[in-house]
Amino acid sequence: MQDSFNVVVIGAGPAGLAGAIAAREAGGEVLVIEREKRLGGILKQCIHDGFGLNRYGERLTGPEYAYRDIKKAEELGITFLTSAFVLDVKKHDGFSLAVSTREGIRKIRAKALILATGCRERTAKQIFIHGKRPSGIFTAGCAQYLVNIEGLLPGRRCVILGSGDIGLIMARRLTLEGCEVVGVYEAKKTPSGLKRNISQCLNDFHIPLHLKKTVTRVFGEDRLEGVEIASVDDDMNVIKGTEERVACDTLILSVGLIPENELAEKLGVEISPFTKGAVVDNNLETSVAGVFAAGNALSVNDLVDYVSENGFIAGKAAMDYIKGRKPRAFLAVERGAGIASVVPQRLDVNSDLSKVVFYIRSDGDHRERKLLLKKGEEILFQKGFKVMNQAESIRIKADLSGLDGDIRVEIA
Amino acid sequence: MREITCIVCPIGCTVSMDNSGNISGNQCRRGADFARQEFTSPQRTLCTTVKTSIEGHPVVPVRTDREIAKEKILPVIREINRTVLSERLGIGEIVLENVLGTGANIILTTNELKGE
Numbered sequence: 170m171q172d173s174f175n176v177v178v179i180g181a182g183p184a185g186l187a188g189a190i191a192a193r194e195a196g197g198e199v200l201v202i203e204r205e206k207r208l209g210g211i212l213k214q215c216i217h218d219g220f221g222l223n224r225y226g227e228r229l230t231g232p233e234y235a236y237r238d239i240k241k242a243e244e245l246g247i248t249f250l251t252s253a254f255v256l257d258v259k260k261h262d263g264f265s266l267a268v269s270t271r272e273g274i275r276k277i278r279a280k281a282l283i284l285a286t287g288c289r290e291r292t293a294k295q296i297f298i299h300g301k302r303p304s305g306i307f308t309a310g311c312a313q314y315l316v317n318i319e320g321l322l323p324g325r326r327c328v329i330l331g332s333g334d335i336g337l338i339m340a341r342r343l344t345l346e347g348c349e350v351v352g353v354y355e356a357k358k359t360p361s362g363l364k365r366n367i368s369q370c371l372n373d374f375h376i377p378l379h380l381k382k383t384v385t386r387v388f389g390e391d392r393l394e395g396v397e398i399a400s401v402d403d404d405m406n407v408i409k410g411t412e413e414r415v416a417c418d419t420l421i422l423s424v425g426l427i428p429e430n431e432l433a434e435k436l437g438v439e440i441s442p443f444t445k446g447a448v449v450d451n452n453l454e455t456s457v458a459g460v461f462a463a464g465n466a467l468s469v470n471d472l473v474d475y476v477s478e479n480g481f482i483a484g485k486a487a488m489d490y491i492k493g494r495k496p497r498a499f500l501a502v503e504r505g506a507g508i509a510s511v512v513p514q515r516l517d518v519n520s521d522l523s524k525v526v527f528y529i530r531s532d533g534d535h536r537e538r539k540l541l542l543k544k545g546e547e548i549l550f551q552k553g554f555k556v557m558n559q560a561e562s563i564r565i566k567a568d569l570s571g572l573d574g575d576i577r578v579e580i581a
Numbered sequence: 582m583r584e585i586t587c588i589v590c591p592i593g594c595t596v597s598m599d600n601s602g603n604i605s606g607n608q609c610r611r612g613a614d615f616a617r618q619e620f621t622s623p624q625r626t627l628c629t630t631v632k633t634s635i636e637g638h639p640v641v642p643v644r645t646d647r648e649i650a651k652e653k654i655l656p657v658i659r660e661i662n663r664t665v666l667s668e669r670l671g672i673g674e675i676v677l678e679n680v681l682g683t684g685a686n687i688i689l690t691t692n693e694l695k696g697e
Contacts, residue, residue, distance in 0.1 A: 207693060216642035216690065217628045222590050230628055232642050232691040236672055317630055320640035345629060345658050364593030368586035369625070373651065472591060555608070561591065 170248060174200040176487045177266060177279035179255055179432060182210020183473050184464020185285030186238035187480025188487070192283070193245045195488035200277065201247060202268060204254045208242075209235030210287055211310070212473065214317045217338055219365075223474035234473060258282070258432055260457065281459045281487040284433055284447070285480060288426040288465040290335075300386045305393030309335040309423040316342055324419025328396050329353040330384045332360040332367075334471065336423020341370035343421075350376050351417055356383040356401050359534060361425075361560050363471065384420065385412065393418050426469045436460055443510040444468035450499065450517040451525045452486035453479060458497070461487050468512045468528060471562055475528060478564075482526065495519040500572060505543070505579030507531055509559065516576070522569040529563045531580055539581050542567055544574045585619050587612045624648035629658055631676055631687070633666040635694060641666065643676055645685040653683050661687060669694040 176192040178185045181203035193199045207213060212220070215231030222228060225237075242249075250270060257267040264279045290308040307315070307323050313335060315321045327348050329336045332355040340350045353371060358381050360367055371378055379398075385407055386397035400411035428446035430438070439448040439456035446469075447455040447462040454461050463479035470476050497517040504511055509532040516522060529540065535557040542550040542565075550567040557563065557580065569576070587594045589611045596606040596616040604613045618624055626648050630640035649657060657680050666676055670689050677687035 213691075216630060216644075218626050218644060219591075228626070230642060230644055230690045232693075233672065236692055317640070317642065320630060320632060342629075345627075345654070346662075363591050364586050364595075365588035365591065368593070369588045372586075373625070556592075 170250070171198075172276060173278040174198045174248070175279070175491050176200075176281050176283060176484070177202065177264070177277060178283040178285055178484075180210060180285035180287055180464075180466070181205075181208040181249065181251070182285060182287050182464060183212060183235065183238065183476045184287070184466070184480040184483075185210070185283065186235070186242055187477040188283040188285055188461070188463050188484035189247045189480075190238065190242055190245060191481040191484025192487050193242070193247050193484075195485050197488045197491065199247045200279070201242070201249050202253050202255055202266075202277075203249065203251045206252050208239050208249065208251065214310075214313050215338075216317050217342070220473050223472065224477060231473075238477070255432060258435055260436060260459070264459070280491045281461065282436075283480075283483050283487055284430075284438075284455075284460065284462045284466050285464050285483075286429040286432060286466045288428045288469055290422070291425040291427060292422065298384055298387055300388060301390060303387065303389035303391060303393045305389070305418050306387065306420045307422070309333065309339045309421050312339050312419075312421050313342070316346060322346055322348060323421070324393075324417075325349065326351060326417045327419040327421055328384070328398075328415055328417040329421045329423060331355060331423035331425070332362050332378060333423040333425065334362040334366050336421060337362045337366040337370040339421055339423070340376050341374060344374045344376065348419075350374075351415060352377040352379055354379045354382045354384060354398060356381065356405050358403065359559070363561065364558075383407070387420060388414070393420060396420055426465065428466050428469060430466065433460070433462065433466070438462075441510070441514060443504065444512060446512075448514045449512060450497065450515045450520075451513045451522065452489070452517060452520055453483040453513065454486060454490065454497070454517070459487075459490055468510065470528070471560070475562065475564055478526065486520075489520075501575040502527075503575060503577040505541075505577040507533065507535070507538075507580030508578050511578050516569065516572065518572060522572055524566055525569050526564065526566050527578065529565070529578060531557045531559055531563065534558050535580065540565065541579050541581055542569075543577050543579065544572070549576065583620060585616060587615050589615045623651040625651050625654060627654050627657055628690070629661055631661050631664050631666050633694070635667065635669065638694060641694065642690045643687050644690050645680070645683075646675075646688045647685045649683045649685050653681065657681055657683065657685075657687075671695050
């Protein structure tokens with residue numbers, strides 16, 4: 170294998186695969202570095218269906234969705250380096266990476282980088298559950314790995330904390346494999362996961378969903394024996410006197426995902442406090458020229474279709490950068506009323522603004538609202554929505570050609 | 582009046598049917614079709630795993646190649662859990678044919694046994 174490439178993509182999940190395909194199709198020599206043995210990222214363990222509805226008009230399972238991109242990438246002659254981990258990355262005239270591989274440490278050079286490292290799950294420590302450290306406490310993704318890849322059941326009687334999609338999917342999966350799922354507990358007053366998952370994963374199997382309740386303590390020495398559940402108020406403070414003990418040998422946490430940004434930080438990439446991922450322009454280029462971000466490393470998505478779309482945008486833009494795009498000049502995309510987060514956070518006026526894709530999250534649940542893009546008081550774009558849920562990201566595509574001032578996204 | 586949540590796409594419309602069979606609340610045609618089916622005989626695609634005797638692949642992902650009646654899900658999964666795959670099949674190939682007479686085949690959803 171050569172040691173110099175146009176584009177090096179880090180991560181072979183859906184964002185990385187799409188980024189590699191787009192960069193290759195734009196004429197680049199592309200290397201994808203993946204720390205696991207197999208390609209596909211988290212999709213390998215997402216064996217349920219519902220992926221690719223927007224992109225293919227089909228309800229694929231995770232492995233099937235990944236397979237299409239893997240096949241395409243291989244046909245295109247993209248180079249893959251699996252069981253390899255990027256230890257360090259430096260920018261000079263281009264980028265140099267130190268990569269740990271099965272053959273030892275290799276130096277690899279790239280003209281542009283796509284960070285497609287995905288996200289990590291929040292753990293028990295991050296949500297302040299008290300008690301000892303018995304076995305039997307798993308993140309939902311870890312439980313999913315054990316069941317779907319290793320064929321192992323994490324326990325027999327499970328409590329699920331958090332109503333994120335992976336937690337709901339795991340409630341169904343564990344039930345099908347013979348576990349008793351006592352209930353799903355959610356501290357917020359509305360579920361975090363998609364409505365269809367509440368319906369097909371919980372209601373289909375009569376698994377109760379308890380809102381405004383959380384786990385405050387765990388019991389057990391070697392193995393988990395039970396958890397303490399308490400009610401919380403609207404500000405998520407525990408209400409004293411509502412504590413009850415629920416017997417279980419397994420606690421599954423589905424309490425949120427955080428973009429993985431170790432490499433981005435090493436490169437000095439600016440990180441958004443709202444998405445916890447890189448601040449990017451409309452080409453998904455970060456604050457460091459030549460470094461692009463895509464997928465859940467950029468912002469946590471609820472649809473893989475958007476993750477792939479991210480990858481395609483970044484891959485094509487990475488090659489435009491290498492071919493010598495104009496220096497960037499930015500206009501800001503500000504968060505206005507009702508907006509929790511928006512990607513991209515800036516627009517490069519020296520690039521094509523005729524098809525800018527925005528991924529937006531509202532800060533609450535609304536009905537019959539409009540999403541607006543405004544420059545001052547001038548409305549540049551608007552779209553009506555029957556329903557807007559905090560749990561579901563909104564994607565819009567706008568023609569902002571000729572834009573000459575900062576814009577603001579708001580819900581009215 | 583009965584209500585269901587449509588599971589066809591991520592929007593998750595609340596769709597209802599009145600006593601004369603009129604559907605409302607859906608945003609697309611597929612939602613209406615889904616609701617009619619759901620109110621008469623609910624169908625689901627089953628996605629699960631099957632054990633293998635192939636080294637490095639304790640289980641592999643499979644699904645039904647069409648929807649099956651909701652009440653068939655548990656019997657079908659028991660049947661799948663009794664099965665051990667020993668052949669290196671490819672993605673889309675049949676692991677169990679016409680499982681429990683449902684008319685659905687259990688197909689592999691990964692190509693990992695082919696070394697990919």
